[in-house]
Amino acid sequence: MDSLAPQRHPHPWRVFSATSIGVVAVFLSLSGLTVALPTVARELDASGAQSTWILLGYMLVTTALILVFGRLADIIGRRPLYLAGLITFTVATGLCMLAPSAGWLVAARVLQGAGAAAIVTNNTALLTDTFPPRTLGRALGWNATVAAVAQVVGPVIGGAATAVFGWRGLFVVVLPVGLLAIAASIAVIPRGPSRAVTREPFDVSGAVLSTALLAAVVLALTPGAGSTPWLPWACGAVSLVLAVTFVAVQIRRTHPLVDLSLFRNRGIALVLAAVLVNAIATYAVTLLVSLYGQAVSGISAVAAGALVMPVAIGTVVAAAAAGSLMLRFSPRTLTATGMGLNAVGLLGVTLLLSPDGGSLGATAPFLFVLGCGTGLFMTPSTSALMLTAPADRRGIANGLRSTLQNVGYLLSTALALVFATAGLSAAARQAAYGGTLGTLGSAEVARFVDNVRAVGIALAVVALLGVGVCLAFPRRNPAATVHTLESVTPLKESA
Known part of the structure; x- marks a missing residue:
């Protein structure tokens, strides 16, 4: 037996618990700042471009380095790189908390994103090494669930933390989570071989x-x-x-950074395409609704967090129900239904927005529907990917899923920001990010609202296209799906 081969952990769910703390920290930082962005922009006097990069800098670096760190982990080992990522992320979180200027915050967010990339990449790889094949699908499904729930709860926590501690509140909350993740990971993650299983060169x-x-x-x-x-x-x-x-x-390349051969499998290619489309369609919604509420209606960050709470509730409810639904319905049916609910939620929210800002409360049911669509899509899509990918390629396939999901988040945010502020003057763009657009007159407000509505409709169209992608999934017997993976989410106690 190769001495460099990964050793299975006698208690793999302990490793999962430790790495989940890091996942929570990463995704809270990813989405939690969306509701606090206007407060940050005002207090640090950030320009429109700086406000944009406070969000995009983190996302760009994380997305760009996921594949890079995935390959580096195969060379220098997963545990060292994972711990280095946790330490980098936590130090950068402290620097964000202390930021005296917008430029400082952008730079700290970039560093934080680099640490997040090492965490996200090696989180999946560590689980793949730790869990036996028969329970790997369940672990990866839970991993995706933890990430998605942390992502949708992030704005709620961000708004509450801002109300208590100011805009630095999110980092005040995330910092101890990062420290806990470091301590738990050092204690639980086994010391594997100093070098990786493969000696393949880095691309x-x-x-x-x-x-x-x-x-x-x-x-x-x-x-x-x-x-x-x-x-x-x-x-x-x-x-x-x-x-x-x-x-x-x-x-x-003989040993490429991205194994494009996986895309030759039609089922894998369709699931990965659906993951990308879903991320593009849904991620920017909480950002747009939060910006609209603060810039047009003048609500606070904590009110903005409460405003988008139905998304988090819907996601948790649907994700919890998805395991049982998978006993009766195929991933194809459930993911297509989830995408359809996303489209309905997006259209409902979009059509309720108006320049007077008086319809915010009425958006709650549609935000809940959007959350249900996200939760319903999440677990079955991971199930479909794990079922379609060969057993010895599930870790790589899930790594590609994570990469494309982050690419979708990045594109969704960038496209939403550029089109929501299209045609606005530099001063109006800065006021929109700072939550003070209403002070510049009704014409600028009306233009901004029209832009936001156009973006919402475009995202709904993307979600409808996603329905078509999901309906093209290979047909699977739902009972066979659950039996094969032992259920990606726990229908019974999983640990």
Whole structure:
């Protein structure tokens, strides 16, 4: 037996519990700042571009480095890189909490995103190494559930923390979670071999190309990315060239950064496409509703957190019910239904928004429907991926799922921000981010609301396209799905 092979842990669910703490910290930081962004922008006097990068800097670096750190973990070992990520993330969280200026906060968020990438990547890899094949699907399903719930609860916690501690409150909450994750991981995660199972070389060119590609895409979409009007177009053209080059390089590599051969499996390709589409369609909604509520209605950050709470409630309720529903319905049916609910929720929320800001309370039922759609999509999609992927490729397939999900979050945020503030002056854009747009007059408010509604309708259309993708999934017998994976979420006690 190869001495470098991963050793199964006698108590794998303890490892899961420890790594879940890190996942919670990462996704609270990812989504929790959305409701506090207007407060941050006002108190740090952030420009529109700086406000955008406070969110996008974290997301861009996390997304770009997930694949890079995934390969590095195969070379230097998972535990060291995971712990390094936790320490980096926690230190950066402290720097965010102490930020005296917008530029400082952007830089600290970038560092925080680098640590988050190492956590997210190695979280999946550690679970793959720790759990036996018969329970791996369940563990990865729970992992996705923890991440999704932390993500949707983030705005609620962010709003409450801002009310108590000011805009630094989110980092005050996340910091001890990071410290707890470090302590638990050191105590529980086993010391594996100092080197990885594989001695395959690291694909440096793939890492550079993938990072440059994502950066070019974000720069092409980011308002205020540059002082010249041609820069976004140039970045868009560069991103197309980089995308073609990246695919060509990966196809030729013996040991590529991204195993594109997985996409030859129609089932895997469809599930991964659905994950990307779902992330694009749904992620920006809480940001847009929060910005609308604070910029147009003048509500506080804590009220904005309460405003989007129905999304979190719906997600938790639907995710809890999904395991039982999988006994009767296939992942194909459940994911398509979830996407359809997302479209209904998006349209309902969008059509209720108005320049007078008086319809906020009426959005709650549709936000709940949106949350139910997210929760209903989440577990069956992971189930479908684990069922379709070969047993020895489930870790890699789930890594691709995580990457594409983060790409979807990044694109959703970037597109929502650029189109929601399209046509606004620099001052109006800064006021929209700072929650003071109403002071600039009704014309600017009306333009902003029209933009937000247009974005909402576009996202609903994306969700409807996602329904079609889900309906193209291979047909599966629901009982066979549950039996094969021993249920991705626990129909009975899992630990």
